[in-house]
Amino acid sequence: MVDGLTKRYGDRTVVDGVSFEIGRGETFALLGPNGAGKSTTVEMLEGFRTPTGGSARVLGVDPRQGGRDWRSRIGVVLQSTGQAGALTVREILTHFARVFPASRDVDETIAAVGLTEHAKRRVGKLSGGQQRRVDVALGIIGRPEVLFLDEPTTGFDPQARRRFWQLIRDVASDGTTILLTTHYLDEAEQLADRAGIIAGGRLLALDAIDRIGGAEARTPIVRWADASGRQEVHTHEPAAVVRGLPGEPDELEIVRPRLEDIYLAMIDAEPADEGGGSAARETEEVAA
Numbered sequence: 342m343v344d345g346l347t348k349r350y351g352d353r354t355v356v357d358g359v360s361f362e363i364g365r366g367e368t369f370a371l372l373g374p375n376g377a378g379k380s381t382t383v384e385m386l387e388g389f390r391t392p393t394g395g396s397a398r399v400l401g402v403d404p405r406q407g408g409r410d411w412r413s414r415i416g417v418v419l420q421s422t423g424q425a426g427a428l429t430v431r432e433i434l435t436h437f438a439r440v441f442p443a444s445r446d447v448d449e450t451i452a453a454v455g456l457t458e459h460a461k462r463r464v465g466k467l468s469g470g471q472q473r474r475v476d477v478a479l480g481i482i483g484r485p486e487v488l489f490l491d492e493p494t495t496g497f498d499p500q501a502r503r504r505f506w507q508l509i510r511d512v513a514s515d516g517t518t519i520l521l522t523t524h525y526l527d528e529a530e531q532l533a534d535r536a537g538i539i540a541g542g543r544l545l546a547l548d549a550i551d552r553i554g555g556a557e558a559r560t561p562i563v564r565w566a567d568a569s570g571r572q573e574v575h576t577h578e579p580a581a582v583v584r585g586l587p588g589e590p591d592e593l594e595i596v597r598p599r600l601e602d603i604y605l606a607m608i609d610a611e612p613a614d615e616g617g618g619s620a621a622r623e624t625e626e627v628a629a
């Protein structure tokens with residue numbers, strides 16, 4: 342539960358009164374362009390950053406007050422981590438499995454992220470995408486009730502991404518509540534029940550994945566080409582439009598706007614972020 346959550350750095354507001362609720366067992370995607378405030382929001386929910394205003398509860402607890410018990414019930418995959426490179430995949434997972442009261446089986450977890458054949462390799466010797474899978478394995482090893490996944494599949498090859506999606510569906514079907522941030526709109530469509538779109542720290546939309554942006558934004562588009570160029574009609578009766586076309590038009594297609602089209606239209610309508618990007622980052626907070 343997030344209510345009016347706000348984070349300011351100096352005079353810059355990077356999260357601006359964001360409110361949403363995620364039901365138990367739900368998978369929720371937080372979407373938005375670079376610098377929108379997704380990681381800052383997630384890190385406030387993880388207890389790693391202190392809000393400037395508003396409130397948050399995760400499993401009924403204010404994340405800043407969450408003790409060991411609370412922390413053992415959440416799983417975190419941060420946006421970037423540098424895992425201890427000298428340990429092997431199995432060693433690091435075995436180590437973390439001991440920390441949690443009801444951990445998953447280490448080898449099953451390694452298999453679930455597709456690293457069985459690399460289990461005895463040092464994490465530092467793995468490729469970037471393979472190291473990311475170790476991060477994901479560490480996020481789920483403790484069988485968390487709430488799992489935070491901040492851009493979990495960046496650097497994954499397409500096959501690994503699909504395997505990861507299946508893993509997350511399995512984790513979700515065990516009843517785990519998941520908060521996912523991603524730049525891959527197809528990933529959000531595949532995994533999430535609901536999504537929030539955030540830009541410039543403000544929540545622009547909040548709805549079920551297949552309703553976000555409203556029905557109008559999903560109006561089918563018929564496209565074709567004729568002697569005077571490319572044509573496009575937005576219509577709720579695409580078949581009727583196609584039947585009315587003469588002959589066999591070139592490049593005929595019927596397109597149903599997907600989340601990505603709707604997202605891009607929403608973001609394009611927003612004023613560009615005039616914030617200072619990486620300028621003057623405050624270092625008071627440690628993200629891990």
Ligand SMILES: Nc1ncnc2c1ncn2[C@@H]1O[C@H](COP(=O)(O)OP(=O)(O)OP(=O)(O)O)[C@@H](O)[C@H]1O
Nearest residue numbers: 350355374375376377378379380381618621622623
């Ligand atoms: N410690 C900090 N000090 C100052 N500004 C910060 C700090 N951390 C983040 N910011 C700024 O806050 C804004 C939001 O950053 P955040 O990392 O939450 O965005 P994001 O939506 O996760 O972006 P991305 O998709 O690139 O990961 C950015 O403009 C960033 O520069």
